[in-house]
Amino acid sequence: xxxxxxxxxxxxxxxxxxxxxxxxxxxxxxxxxxxxxxxxxxxxxxxxxxxxxxxxxxxxxxxxxxxxxxxxxxxxxxxxxxxxxxxxxxxxxxxxxxxxxxxxxxxxxxxxxxxxxxxxxxxxxxxxxxxxxxxxxxxxxxxxxxxxxxxxxxxxxxxxxxxxxxxxxxxxxxxxxxxxxxxxxxxxxxxxxxxxxxxxxxxxxxxxxxxxxxxx
Ligand SMILES: [Zn+2]
Numbered sequence: 370x371x372x373x374x375x376x377x378x379x380x381x382x383x384x385x386x387x388x389x390x391x392x393x394x395x396x397x398x399x400x401x402x403x404x405x406x407x408x409x410x411x412x413x414x415x416x417x418x419x420x421x422x423x424x425x426x427x428x429x430x431x432x433x434x435x436x437x438x439x440x441x442x443x444x445x446x447x448x449x450x451x452x453x454x455x456x457x458x459x460x461x462x463x464x465x466x467x468x469x470x471x472x473x474x475x476x477x478x479x480x481x482x483x484x485x486x487x488x489x490x491x492x493x494x495x496x497x498x499x500x501x502x503x504x505x506x507x508x509x510x511x512x513x514x515x516x517x518x519x520x521x522x523x524x525x526x527x528x529x530x531x532x533x534x535x536x537x538x539x540x541x542x543x544x545x546x547x548x549x550x551x552x553x554x555x556x557x558x559x560x561x562x563x564x565x566x567x568x569x570x571x572x573x574x575x576x577x578x579x580x581x582x583x584x585x
Pocket of ligand 1 (some may be wrong): 464
């Protein structure tokens with residue numbers, strides 16, 4: 370049994386390790402908004418439990434067991450987000466904080482029934498893949514709208530920025546998961562883009578284009 374704090378560390382290390390093979394104490398401290406000294410204490414604990422490999426000054430990697438646990442937490446988080454949006458009608462910008470709490474309910478039976486109840490969804494409301502009970506999931510190749518060229522099209526399938534402000538902006542513009550978009554103009558001056566979405570044209574900034582992901 371791991372504590373809530375331990376689970377949050379494993380999850381943070383997993384997410385950080387998607388970008389960097391070895392995760393540093395400072396990166397973890399920044400991700401969890403805590404001091405490097407407290408991170409060091411926790412890393413020692415997790416290493417004693419054989420959930421991470423930790424050599425001072427060399428960074429951290431998850432052990433196979435640590436990764437398995439991290440994926441179960443992520444599975445619970447994303448299933449709860451799906452449930453909150455699909456069954457309780459919360460908006461996609463409202464569910465992350467609630468899922469941060471719900472993800473720590475560890476009953477495997479509860480999570481499996483939740484999964485079955487919703488007919489085994491593959492992606493959460495933000496387009497991120499939901500691992501199955503064995504921790505397997507399909508990585509889908511998503512690319513930012515910013516890397517599409519003129520006249521290229523794609524289907525909105527995820528976001529890089531999960532902040533409520535960004536999600537609310539997308540909602541307002543009707544740029545939501547599943548919508549088909551096509552690039553009809555790229556403004557050379559600032560690299561902003563004009564998208565065709567159904568019958569309307571939407572002008573988006575370079576920042577938005579970088580944080581909105583499509584499948585092509
Ligand atoms: Zn979330």
